[in-house]
């Protein structure tokens with residue numbers, strides 16, 4: 651059985667970051683403005699701390715003005731809303747990102763809706779969701795993980811995905827739904843599968859493109875994959891790895907990689923696939939947001 655090509659998300663993310671760094675340098679040269687990103691973390695979730703640190707460091711490495719706000723876990727909703735209000739009015743900040751998940755006492759949707767749509771570099775505000783769903787991707791800010799997944803697909807399959815059967819497993823607002831909208835705009839025939847889908851294996855078997863985003867370790871088995879299909883694994887699941895020592899973990903995706911690699915034509919690994927693209931596309935969105943706020947022309951799309 652032939653082995654799938656492994657899609658190198660780390661390398662592709664590095665090329666996106668390089669492109670954004672040069673575009674950001676050109677913007678600074680022409681206007682004296684650095685794209686400004688504010689990242690807000692509430693609480694001490696260890697994974698979120700790592701992601702926020704990486705976002706802040708990557709923004710600085712791309713030549714951005716980067717500001718990190720770290721708030722205690724018991725910060726009130728009112729104080730968080732107040733901070734967002736200030737960032738909305740700060741002309742040096744073009745993009746605002748509130749790291750999710752938020753502590754339970756804070757209403758996530760209230761917080762995300764307060765961010766000005768033009769500064770919503772996560773693409774979670776209803777205005778950006780609406781634009782994407784209406785097929786106006788080029789005027790929206792698109793959520794970073796689906797945008798990064800589409801970059802990986804196009805770097806693997808070429809720019810034309812038209813007519814392909816795509817199955818997106820998962821219907822979250824962060825990944826599943828926007829991914830389906832993007833693929834629909836690429837003229838794929840899109841199926842959104844989820845926990846209530848009947849006969850998931852056979853639904854997946856019809857797919858030329860599989861995007862797995864359910865958050866269940868290795869739920870997609872190798873023999874579900876149509877020979878030659880392209881598999882994008884969005885899942886990042888930490889599972890016990892006693893073979894590495896007591897209390898140790900390892901990361902796996904939503905796809906049983908070792909099985910799927912013998913069926914797929916191309917597949918993303920976990921780690922090193924979609925994950926690195928999320929932060930690279932945040933940089934792309936921040937630059938786009940800055941250019942729009944400065945009234946400058948759109949640059950060539952990355953996907």
Ligand SMILES: Nc1nc2c(c(=O)[nH]1)N[C@@H](CN(C=O)c1ccc(C(=O)N[C@@H](CCC(=O)O)C(=O)O)cc1)CN2
Pocket residue numbers: 697701747748749750751772794795886901920921922923924925926927928929
């Ligand atoms: N406001 C947001 N919150 C969250 C988002 C988001 O897009 N916006 N996405 C996720 C977390 N996330 C970014 O915030 C993210 C997740 C994973 C990675 C990544 O590079 N993963 C690595 C593995 C990292 C590890 O060892 O744990 C990989 O897959 O190679 C980057 C960003 C939820 N919250």
